[in-house]
Amino acid sequence: MITASSITGLQKAAILLLALGSENSAPLFGQLHEDELKDISIAMARLGRIPAEIVETVCSEFSKGLGEGEVLVGSFDSTERLLSNILPLIRVSQIMEEIRGPIGRTMWEKLENVSDVVLAKYLKNEYPQTVAVILNKIKPEQSSRVLALLPEEFALDIMIRMLKSGQTSKDVLLNIEQTLRQEFVSNISRNFSQDRHEQIANIFNNFDSRLEKTFMSALDHKTPTDAERVRALMFTFEDISHLPENYVSILLSKIDRSMLSLALKGASEELKHCFLNAMSDRAGRLLVEEISSMGPVRLKDVEAAKASIIEIAKNLANEGDIELISNLSENEMLE
Structure with a gap:
C-alpha cells in the first residue's frame, strides 16, 4: 500500500485526478501529451486502495467534502471509466490494452516482451509482407530468433522482402499496429x-x-x-x-x-x-x-x-x- 513517505509525483498526480472526478479532470487531461497521459493512466491503474489520509495530504486544497473515512480505489476499471468520459472509446481501448498488456510504451516495444514462440505462432499465419514489416520494426536479435522458428521457405521469403522493402508508409504501420492490438495483444494472456x-x-x-x-x-x-x-x-x-x-x-x-x-x-x-x-x-x-x-x-x-x-x-x-x-x-x- 502507498504511504506518505513512498508516494511519487506521478502517483500524486493520479490521486489528484481521481479525486477531482472525470468532469473536473477533463480539462487537465486535455493539456497532457500522449506519453504523459499514458504514464498517468498506468500510475492510476496501479494505485490500488488509497487511505483517506493520503488523499487529504495530496489533495489538501480539494479536501472539502472528503470524509475522514473516505478512500479512493485506483484500478483498471476506475481508470477506464474516467478515460471514457474524456477520450473517444477507441482511444480508451488502445490505452487500456497497453496498460493491461505486456510492458512497453509502443506496440513494437510490447512485442519485445512477448515470447518468441508465441510471436512466431502468430506470424506464421500472416502475409509475408506484413511479417517483414513487423520484423523490420523490432530488434534484430528478436527477429533472428523468430525467423528461426518459422518454416524455412516462409522465413526466406520474409528475409527477401525485408531486403527489398522501402520505407513503410505511416498509414500501413498504423493499420498493422491496429491489427496487432485487436488480433494478437488481446489474446496474449491466453498464450501466456x-x-x-x-x-x-x-x-x-x-x-x-x-x-x-x-x-x-x-x-x-x-x-x-x-x-x-x-x-x-x-x-x-x-x-x-x-x-x-x-x-x-x-x-x-x-x-x-x-x-x-x-x-x-x-x-x-x-x-x-x-x-x-x-x-x-x-x-x-x-x-x-x-x-x-x-x-x-x-x-x-x-x-x-x-x-x-x-x-x-x-x-x-x-x-x-x-x-x-x-x-x-x-x-x-x-x-
Whole structure:
C-alpha cells in the first residue's frame, strides 16, 4: 500500500485526478501529451486502495467534502471509466490494452516482451509482407530468433522482402499496429497461460519416473484441470512412436547405439518397432540381440538413457530438423 513517505509525483498526480472526478479532470487531461497521459493512466491503474489520509495530504486544497473515512480505489476499471468520459472509446481501448498488456510504451516495444514462440505462432499465419514489416520494426536479435522458428521457405521469403522493402508508409504501420492490438495483444494472456503449462510440462520431462509420478499425483489432487493439460503437453519417450519414420531416422543418427538398447529395455513393442522400421534389417537384428543379451539393468540407468534421447529429440526440434508430437489427440492439437 502507498504511504506518505513512498508516494511519487506521478502517483500524486493520479490521486489528484481521481479525486477531482472525470468532469473536473477533463480539462487537465486535455493539456497532457500522449506519453504523459499514458504514464498517468498506468500510475492510476496501479494505485490500488488509497487511505483517506493520503488523499487529504495530496489533495489538501480539494479536501472539502472528503470524509475522514473516505478512500479512493485506483484500478483498471476506475481508470477506464474516467478515460471514457474524456477520450473517444477507441482511444480508451488502445490505452487500456497497453496498460493491461505486456510492458512497453509502443506496440513494437510490447512485442519485445512477448515470447518468441508465441510471436512466431502468430506470424506464421500472416502475409509475408506484413511479417517483414513487423520484423523490420523490432530488434534484430528478436527477429533472428523468430525467423528461426518459422518454416524455412516462409522465413526466406520474409528475409527477401525485408531486403527489398522501402520505407513503410505511416498509414500501413498504423493499420498493422491496429491489427496487432485487436488480433494478437488481446489474446496474449491466453498464450501466456499456455506457455506456463508448457514450461511445467518441460520441467516434468526432466524428472525421473519416480519424481514425475509423485508430482503429477500431487498436481492431480490440487488442480486436476492443470494436471491434465500439463500431461497432454509432455513429450515422453513413448511419444517417439508417434513421429514419422523420417524423423525417427534423423533421431537415430544422433543416438549412441548402446544408449538406445538400454532405453528400449522394457519399452513397448510399438516403440521398438518404431525404431526397427527406421533401421536397416541388419542394424535392427543387432539391436534386438543387444536388448535380449543385456540381462537385468537398473531402472535408474534406463530412465537416464530415455532422458538423454528425449533431450536429443528436443534439440533437433529446436533446430527445426524434426517436429515433436506429444500425446495430444488430433482434436486437441487443432485447438
